[in-house]
Amino acid sequence: MKVTLYVRLSMDRHGDELGVQRQEEECRAYAEARGWTVREVIVDNDVSATSDKVRPGFESLLASNPEAILCWHTDRLIRKTEDLLRVIALGVNVHAIHAGHFDLSTPAGQATAKTVTAWAEYEGQQKVLRQKASNLQAAKAGKPHKAGLRTFGYEDDYLTVVEEEAEAIRKGAEMVLQGETLASVARYWTGLGLLAPRSSSGKAKEKEGAKGWGVGGVKKVLISPRYIAQATYRGEVMGEGQWPAILDEATHYALVSALTSPTRFTGGARTGSAPQTLLAGLATCERCGETVRGGMYRGVPVYRCGQKHVRVPREVADKRAGNAVLARLVFPDFLPSILRANSERADDSAHLHQEAQTLRERLDGLAMAYASGSITISQLEAGSTAIRGRLEEVDSKLSGVTGLPPIDPVTGITGLIQDWPNTPLPVRRAWVAFVLSITMHTNGFRKAAKMTVDDYLTVGWNHTAPDDEE
Template sequence: MSLLSVSSPTLVPHQRLCDTAIYARLSRDRQRLSENVNIQIAECQAFADEQGWPVVGVFPDDDVSASKFSKKPRDQYELMLAAVRRGEINIILITEMPRLYRRMEELLDVIRLAETTKLRLLITTDGISYDLSTAEGIHAAINAVNNAMLESARTSKRIKRKQAVRAKQGKVHGGGRPYGYEADGLTIRESEAEVIREAAERFIIGESCRDLVCDFNARGIRTATGKLWRIENLQRTLLKKRYIGVREYDGQEYPAEWPAILTREQWEQMEARRLSRSHGWPKGKTGTRKYLLSGGLIYCGRCGGEMVGNGRTAESGRSAVLRYRCRRTDNHGNTIGCGKTFRIAAPVELLVKEAVLTAFDDPKIAVLLAPKGDEDQIRELVKTYEARKAKVDQLVTDYATGVLTREQFILAKQVAEAAIQEIRELLAQAQQQTALAQVPANQSIREAWDTAGLAWRQKIVGLVVEKVVIVPGGRPGSKTWRGFRFDPEFVRIEWKA
């Protein structure tokens, strides 16, 4: 077989200058219609054998894209470049240029490598040679990659057009089996649908995703792929609009061809709960709460500062214990409290629990806190939030395109974010009422407390308690209460009007 060179008609004459690396790559191919990497390798090996070139390495990347949209690393490609840098390779042999490159920056890196290493040629099995030691060869290689990039862009547009049509028809997107449905994405798997419904109901009444994940994993309930649930995975699953019979694409909604598992009202209540919370935890705090009164319910009676959960680890013969402490400084070193007040968490929380449950035993409290059940209000709040969030996104675009100056952007963004925070606070108020509303009809709050998660208990406490104040004083061990060395006189509960 003779080589058709687009840069230099002369082959490398000496075998020692023909050390060849075979590179093969295949993107993910669900239909298995494309040639696999083994076929590419066999074709390259046959070509090298005909030329009499020694193959010093074979580098296959299977299920990896070379396009600019891919984030998956090409491990074998990187190993090949390392061999080039060591001076072990003169020729890179491929079946076609797109197997090697669809990104111009990668080709430019190899062109620079050819200036300082023994690499000289990129060759395809149809006989096209790109001599990286000549201007003509470099120009031809650049043109080949440009053509590959253009074809990749065309392919991407074709796929997007097809996806848009399928979305408007409400058809499944593809991918793995969605939880709650069979492999066709259309038929409900009732055992999993019941889990979705249970999770939605419990999330709406105030249980955290952490509580749900712990419960589901302990009960042996697994994901669609048979793995343990994770907090972020469960929340992402619950808030998919697929479960209310909606197909989403490019920010638009279309009626889906599959049946819904949840109602739109349930989805809006879950979304309202998500939006009513802050986007993240303050620095210095973890995302896992263990304390009933953390998050603004317990304060130091000495300085008035907020107390935080601060567990003591087991050491020097002492057992581990959860406790509250007054925090002296924040993460920036600013003084925010006295740092002198500490109290064991268990007896404080038991005292607050009994006081709150006793309060709810009073029928007047139940009447006073009777929920409005205004789902329309929650729905409107969610819509308002989305509208205000869109305004913030538009401000970013206006600043990027020069419509707004930096000063105008900062001012407008502050105003818009304040409006968003206002909606979050209104949603938080609505969600507190929802937590009370969803107590099962055949249970009292006292009965529901024992089976509910920590997040729901915190909401119930927040309905009637303004704050819990730890009064300084009292010697440990001077009094015993419910098996603890603890004096209830040094805890003050301030109730909401």
């Protein structure tokens, strides 16, 4: 008799396939002892039989028209009645080393198999209930949820911080909050050689060019309450965890707001309230006085007002504004006063105003995320409390400082001038707003090829250097 071997392991924690290899060895020995010929070996490794996911090997088995099936135990082959009915439709014998023989071509064999499967299905459901109760109890006690693979940022004990990974998580959070994409964080982590736990386990770790981080994996890490030492159950925070936090609460909830808000940019038109261009909301239209916004015209990025009186190429306007800011910074009457003012002050209100605006947008983002079902009420309440606390601090500081855009304490004005294109957008916008007054002109019926930069916009100074104080 020719038999087809089917072997399966629900969870291969190390990716070494040793479990299915052991099953195959026993099945081959069993077949050889009875003089059977092994026609084919079909494997489902690291595949559950109780989830709704397709088992590729099982589907191949059904399609292979087997003469007989041999498995290590019947629960390796079937765990649900619906799968049993599909096997019964084959009308073949099923032999199990540790569960006997079912002749599914006869009514008696089918009835026996249905009974065994029904009890296996019942036990599986009971196991799920017991596991849920255990997980809930553990979460309330602040214990980590141990799902088989370690959590990125922590050791195999789920408690000890892996500092290299923790630092990468903090840097990734900073990148996102400065406006960079999840894809850029994924490339950054992968470039550091820090693979996701599943990719870096067992055999996957040894494969050349093992798969790196994806956008979904990065997002899952950055919005997980685990990284602020919060124990959760089914998405709800149950209490303080027994492990050290990697991120602070303000950063975590800022990430939740940014990454779960329905208005977040995901490849289509941007609908979020945070400015995504240098001059949106700063430059004005000469005709109607409205501030301009970013848009597209015949495939070209432009600035335009709501009435579409102006249509200025974004590249032209951004370059002109950037050059004007940098030129103003090197004026003899301007740089000394900037440096003196910066040395006399403990803070800068432009930076604080930007942070306050961002915090208010994050509060709105949390509310929208909750309304859309992306976060729970406990996450909304905790996040709002954390962000409002920081907002109160910022508003308090704003009450006693004068306006000056951010200056890097290490590189200073020189660094700003040299690295202007790579300076974060909020900082560049703050400097444009501080230094310049920009008016954009209507272009009438003139062709773009005949227009100069001055035809598109006029740049004026907002500030002149104050008189030296004795």
